[in-house]
Amino acid sequence: MEAKLNAEREHRLRIARPDDVAELQALIDTSVRALSVHFNTPQQIESALRYVFGVDTQLIADETYYVIESGGVIVAAGGWSRRRTLFGGDQHKSADDPELDPTREPARIRAFFVHPAFTRRGLARRLFDECAAAARAHGFASMQLGATLPGQPLYEALGFSAIESIEVPMPDGEVLPVVRMSRDLEIR
Amino acid sequence: MAGALRFARWALAPLRRWVARSWQQDDPWERLPYAAKAQAFGVGSVHPFPWYFEGESAVDVSCLDDICAWLMQCTYVRDPELFNESDFWQHPRTFERLRQGDCEDHAIWAWRKLVELGLDAELVSGTWQPPNTSADGHVWVRFRQDSMEYIFESVARTREQIVRPFSEAKAEYIPHAGVDREFRQHTYAGYLRAPK
Numbered sequence: 001m002e003a004k005l006n007a008e009r010e011h012r013l014r015i016a017r018p019d020d021v022a023e024l025q026a027l028i029d030t031s032v033r034a035l036s037v038h039f040n041t042p043q044q045i046e047s048a049l050r051y052v053f054g055v056d057t058q059l060i061a062d063e064t065y066y067v068i069e070s071g072g073v074i075v076a077a078g079g080w081s082r083r084r085t086l087f088g089g090d091q092h093k094s095a096d097d098p099e100l101d102p103t104r105e106p107a108r109i110r111a112f113f114v115h116p117a118f119t120r121r122g123l124a125r126r127l128f129d130e131c132a133a134a135a136r137a138h139g140f141a142s143m144q145l146g147a148t149l150p151g152q153p154l155y156e157a158l159g160f161s162a163i164e165s166i167e168v169p170m171p172d173g174e175v176l177p178v179v180r181m182s183r184d185l186e187i188r
Numbered sequence: 189m190a191g192a193l194r195f196a197r198w199a200l201a202p203l204r205r206w207v208a209r210s211w212q213q214d215d216p217w218e219r220l221p222y223a224a225k226a227q228a229f230g231v232g233s234v235h236p237f238p239w240y241f242e243g244e245s246a247v248d249v250s251c252l253d254d255i256c257a258w259l260m261q262c263t264y265v266r267d268p269e270l271f272n273e274s275d276f277w278q279h280p281r282t283f284e285r286l287r288q289g290d291c292e293d294h295a296i297w298a299w300r301k302l303v304e305l306g307l308d309a310e311l312v313s314g315t316w317q318p319p320n321t322s323a324d325g326h327v328w329v330r331f332r333q334d335s336m337e338y339i340f341e342s343v344a345r346t347r348e349q350i351v352r353p354f355s356e357a358k359a360e361y362i363p364h365a366g367v368d369r370e371f372r373q374h375t376y377a378g379y380l381r382a383p384k
Contacts, residue, residue, distance in 0.1 A: 091279045
């Protein structure tokens with residue numbers, strides 16, 4: 001218990017701000033390049049960083065994106081969304097990102113990235129707990145996400161089940177495998 | 189073959205530099221026959237230029253005045269204040285969300301919008317020295333419409349200051365590198381005036 005409290009003090013969770021964008025972009029690049037190597041080809045990784053992965057500033061505007069800092073540096077980030085977009089940064093988005101109906105549609109879990117030096121410390125789980133509580137408070141009863149292959153084991157550990165494999169074509173001909181996953185939110 | 193090309197490029201590099209130094213520099217707007225690398229546009233220019241055209245824009249414009257009107261509602265903020273970074277180039281969709289940024293963020297958004305309107309627009313980096321000020325690093329847009337050429341000064345605050353005839357404004361600008369709507373990158377003679 002004390003160790004957990006120390007870890008929480010050491011790693012401060014807060015809502016992401018617009019001035020985090022540059023630091024978040026750097027975290028995403030570092031995280032994806034390091035943690036995808038056994039799951040994606042180098043070409044897929046670089047293409048995905050160019051065309052798919054990035055900061056979705058709509059999440060920051062909605063105040064549904066969180067960061068965890070260690071020593072003032074962002075080492076993990078992730079969020080949830082009450083909007084339709086399943087995955088992708090600003091450069092991947094369509095013009096509209098309409099709101100979901102919490103009574104019949106699942107909330108989204110979005111854009112979890114952890115610095116490779118800070119994996120396996122429970123940071124993603126802490127982010128998820130924050131997201132799940134917020135989504136539940138907004139009336140959502142379930143959640144969906146688009147997992148990359150390196151992310152899939154984490155989400156399985158968080159109780160998500162795969163429901164569909166998606167192949168995301170990228171403009172340079174590369175294809176990014178993504179798994180649509182879902183889970184219910186317990187009513188508390 | 190690729191190795192031979194690399195060797196030839198290396199072997200000819202001194203000649204290329206000599207030609208560049210000897211080039212007539214009377215007009216900084218003269219295009220040199222060398223491609224400019226993305227990094228030549230600025231430290232924060234880390235993406236290939238087609239990247240700035242990825243995704244859909246959330247701002248509809250139908251004419252030049254729409255572009256000016258939208259930009260006039262944005263706020264100029266330097267990167268160290270906005271992002272705690274010396275130079276960070278935003279994706280246009282990010283800029284649409286934040287509505288804050290420095291010269292290249294305004295200019296890249298304007299460049300994309302002008303191209304989307306079908307205009308022959310070019311993103312240019314270099315230095316800008318408005319009257320009674322000192323020269324500073326800058327990014328702007330040069331475009332053509334109805335056989336007229338203009339400079340699009342995307343951080344200006346009035347329609348008249350934003351769209352200026354090229355012939356009237358060009359003396360304030362020393363271009364170093366440009367990228368056109370087909371993403372062809374080139375160097376300007378103004379680059380040779382830049383302190384190395």
